[in-house]
Amino acid sequence: MQKRAVNPTPWMQHFNMNHAIEVKGQERTVYFSGQTASAPDGSALHPGDLVAQFKAAWDCLKAALAGADMQPTNVVRMNIYTTDVALFMERAEEMIPVFAADGVQPVCTLLGVSALYDPALMIEIEATAVA
Template sequence: MEIKTHNPTEWLTHFGLNHAVEVRGGERTLYLSGQTSSDAEGEPLHAGDLVAQFKTAWGELVKALEAADMTPANLVRMNIYVLDVPAFMEAAEEIMPVYAGSGAQLSATLVGVKELYHPDIMIELEGTAVA
């Protein structure tokens, strides 16, 4: 499998993101449900702490990848749903290195939403991986 990134402008690369990710020769595609900062019973963790919630949600996404015998390097697309886009952008310098250091070569979309499944959940990550 070959993964190639395309960046007609460089501004997204500062965030560890790409304008487009091309996959050739992939045999399996994994669609990941939204992952949040929740415990095993679905109870929210880290209320009020966006960075901690991102780190926990990212950890859950990685566990789901591992369950399918994949790693963050297989992740090609991530949707990031947040309650507060300006707060996310303010925290971006802390958030982006979490996945950027994992080998992920992502295309991504940041979407501001009115609410998520619980009032204490501030962020949800959804992805697509290819192997």
């Protein structure tokens, strides 16, 4: 499988993301539902701490990737849903290294939402991975 980043302008690279990714020769595509900072019983972890919730949601996504026999580097797209876009942008520099350390440089959409399934949750990460 080959991945090629497409970046007509450099601004997204500051966030360790790409405008587009061309993928050739993949055999599998896996679509992951939104991952949150949730305990096994579904209750929210780290209420009020966006960065800790991001890290916990990323760990949940990595576990789901492993369950699909994939690695974080297989992620080509992320949709990030947050209840506080301004806070996300203010704290982005703390969250980018979380996925960058795993070699992930996806295309990404950040979406502001009024609420997630638990009012204590502030972030949800949805992903697409190819192998």
